[in-house]
Amino acid sequence: MKRFLPYLAVAFFASVPLWLQDQYFLHTLVVTGIFIIAAMSLNLLLGYTGQLSLGHVAFFGIGAYVSALTSLGFSLSIFGVQITHEPWPAVVGVILGTIIAGLCGYLIGKLAFRVRGAYFVIVTISFAEVVRLVSLNWVELTNGPLALPGIPPLTLGFEWTGFATLWGKGQNYYVVLATIVLAYVLIKRIVNSPYGRAMIALRENETLATSVGVSVTKYLVLAAVISGAMAGTAGGLYAHYIQIIDPMVFMFLNTVTMVIMVITGGKGTLAGPLVGGLIFGIAPVILRDYVGPEVQWILYGLLMILIVFVLPEGIVPAVERWFTRKTGNSAAKRSALVLESSKGARS
Amino acid sequence: MSSAAVAAKPILAVEHVAVHFGGLIAISDMNFDVREGELVSLIGPNGAGKTTAFNVITGFLKPTKGRVTFRGESLNGLKPHEVTSLGLVRTFQRTSVFEKISVFENVLIGLHRRTKASLLGTILALPSERRAEAALREEVWEILRLVGIDHQADEMGGSLPYGDQRLLGVALALAANPSALLLDEPVSGMNASETGRFIDLLNKLRANGKTILLVEHDMPMVMGISDRIVVLNYGRIIANGTPSQIQNDPDVIQAYLGQGVKHA
Ligand SMILES: Nc1ncnc2c1ncn2[C@@H]1O[C@H](COP(=O)(O)OP(=O)(O)OP(=O)(O)O)[C@@H](O)[C@H]1O
Ligand SMILES: [Mg+2]
Numbered sequence: 001m002k003r004f005l006p007y008l009a010v011a012f013f014a015s016v017p018l019w020l021q022d023q024y025f026l027h028t029l030v031v032t033g034i035f036i037i038a039a040m041s042l043n044l045l046l047g048y049t050g051q052l053s054l055g056h057v058a059f060f061g062i063g064a065y066v067s068a069l070t071s072l073g074f075s076l077s078i079f080g081v082q083i084t085h086e087p088w089p090a091v092v093g094v095i096l097g098t099i100i101a102g103l104c105g106y107l108i109g110k111l112a113f114r115v116r117g118a119y120f121v122i123v124t125i126s127f128a129e130v131v132r133l134v135s136l137n138w139v140e141l142t143n144g145p146l147a148l149p150g151i152p153p154l155t156l157g158f159e160w161t162g163f164a165t166l167w168g169k170g171q172n173y174y175v176v177l178a179t180i181v182l183a184y185v186l187i188k189r190i191v192n193s194p195y196g197r198a199m200i201a202l203r204e205n206e207t208l209a210t211s212v213g214v215s216v217t218k219y220l221v222l223a224a225v226i227s228g229a230m231a232g233t234a235g236g237l238y239a240h241y242i243q244i245i246d247p248m249v250f251m252f253l254n255t256v257t258m259v260i261m262v263i264t265g266g267k268g269t270l271a272g273p274l275v276g277g278l279i280f281g282i283a284p285v286i287l288r289d290y291v292g293p294e295v296q297w298i299l300y301g302l303l304m305i306l307i308v309f310v311l312p313e314g315i316v317p318a319v320e321r322w323f324t325r326k327t328g329n330s331a332a333k334r335s336a337l338v339l340e341s342s343k344g345a346r347s
Numbered sequence: 348m349s350s351a352a353v354a355a356k357p358i359l360a361v362e363h364v365a366v367h368f369g370g371l372i373a374i375s376d377m378n379f380d381v382r383e384g385e386l387v388s389l390i391g392p393n394g395a396g397k398t399t400a401f402n403v404i405t406g407f408l409k410p411t412k413g414r415v416t417f418r419g420e421s422l423n424g425l426k427p428h429e430v431t432s433l434g435l436v437r438t439f440q441r442t443s444v445f446e447k448i449s450v451f452e453n454v455l456i457g458l459h460r461r462t463k464a465s466l467l468g469t470i471l472a473l474p475s476e477r478r479a480e481a482a483l484r485e486e487v488w489e490i491l492r493l494v495g496i497d498h499q500a501d502e503m504g505g506s507l508p509y510g511d512q513r514l515l516g517v518a519l520a521l522a523a524n525p526s527a528l529l530l531d532e533p534v535s536g537m538n539a540s541e542t543g544r545f546i547d548l549l550n551k552l553r554a555n556g557k558t559i560l561l562v563e564h565d566m567p568m569v570m571g572i573s574d575r576i577v578v579l580n581y582g583r584i585i586a587n588g589t590p591s592q593i594q595n596d597p598d599v600i601q602a603y604l605g606q607g608v609k610h611a
Contacts, residue, residue: 193469193476194462194480195466197456198459200448201459205443205444207439208443210427211428211431211437211439212457212459212460212519212522213436
């Protein structure tokens, strides 16, 4: 049953645009999906290595800006040298945004992981703030608070197939869904490999992990690179979907949203950010019909506090435990290491 | 003392090491070596500096003075995981296992040094990576059987009885494929029969050519198993010799064995 759950989920979500009438709700799902990708990337750091990045939106925003500028083109002078960039296809923008966000992950990782814990939190917050200020003040490049409008939508295809421009919500929905599936498979393979084991070992007992030969810097930086890059992809998708970005994309609230999605869903689980992301992505739309925005935020906060108090590990581990109790499979105690029970075949 | 050990060259050398914690001198001018295949015990009263010596050797602590060499290479400035990758692996005095991870997966983590997974191969889920992973799992079973905790493979590390947690700690260290193993009070908290089995395990490891440096308060065990004993008191080495030499050393009797510990 559990094996087929991911396939069922994908099949269900793939069918949504076929029957959903409400276009605003479909839009919400696209944006939620993009945030879920960002939350999944945060989960790799927070859930698997145990390092809290409170500036995660920086990678998202960098991905968005790099992708937007690559596809819009720009012209600026640095120290009297004129640099002009002609517009490139949006897809190239997303790829570049991913790479540059990953490089930022590398730099932040190298810088911050020398001293971990609280120091890492502070470095990531500061990093996000610096990037926000740059986006606000480097007007020549980013248009500052006036925003970058007219970002072209994604186009898919090749010379010989012809190009399809993804104007519609439905088309973007499928691109986001496909990206989520890719991100899920990528994270699943990593966390179930020696790489993921090293990250989890560092989270669980760093001294012991180093004593068996795990390099702290190598694996934490690796996690930061993958995490940053993936958040950058999400940012790129966001820019080409919304088609306008401004420095507000860097607001702290966006990081908080990602953290909430991960923690309520269940950090360190594959499905956690998906479940938490769906709840907190869709809740505002449902609440909107009943209460004003201020009350909405209060309810949002209360919902999070409630979930964290009742299910401190998050929803996914709680459901898993409930499920194993129901099926009477008492042997399947949850090991913090591997999520899909992968007991070694006894020889 | 085995004659092979006498002939062998030192592989681990502690050279004039001193460790000061502020005003406290935990170790002053420590000098000893361990030869290939030898089992050397480092003994001394509580607070003598034994664990501190382990911390220096394995890169967890920088010595105030002096240096440690392993196979002729200086370990100064190496991080713990780099020391481990040279084949010098330790266990911890305070029980240290991955508590929320199953026993099997504990050892799987311990095998980190032996995995040669490539990131690309992992992401693409190449068959070669899967085969390597399967082989790794086979190795886990071998280590669990060797140490004698294979029947508890599915238990969480933290839920094992105390003595078995100590064994799991040793299994983790063995998984890292050490040529020299540093054991910090491995049988503390074990009962007599557990200790007996642990001594059997040590003998097996020695037969496989592992070099062992042992810190232990269990005198009968130390006297019975060691090729050589180094005695530490207040951060200074006061004796270095065979078990019978140590037992008859007046300084040692005064400082250590005189504290009510009977001769073995
Ligand atoms: N990190 C530290 N900071 C300050 N003092 C320390 C530190 N580590 C050890 N010490 C002190 O150094 C001395 C040696 O301690 P160490 O743990 O090496 O003793 P030990 O021989 O292992 O003792 P035991 O048999 O009780 O384990 C003690 O006085 C201890 O209090
Ligand atoms: Mg000690």
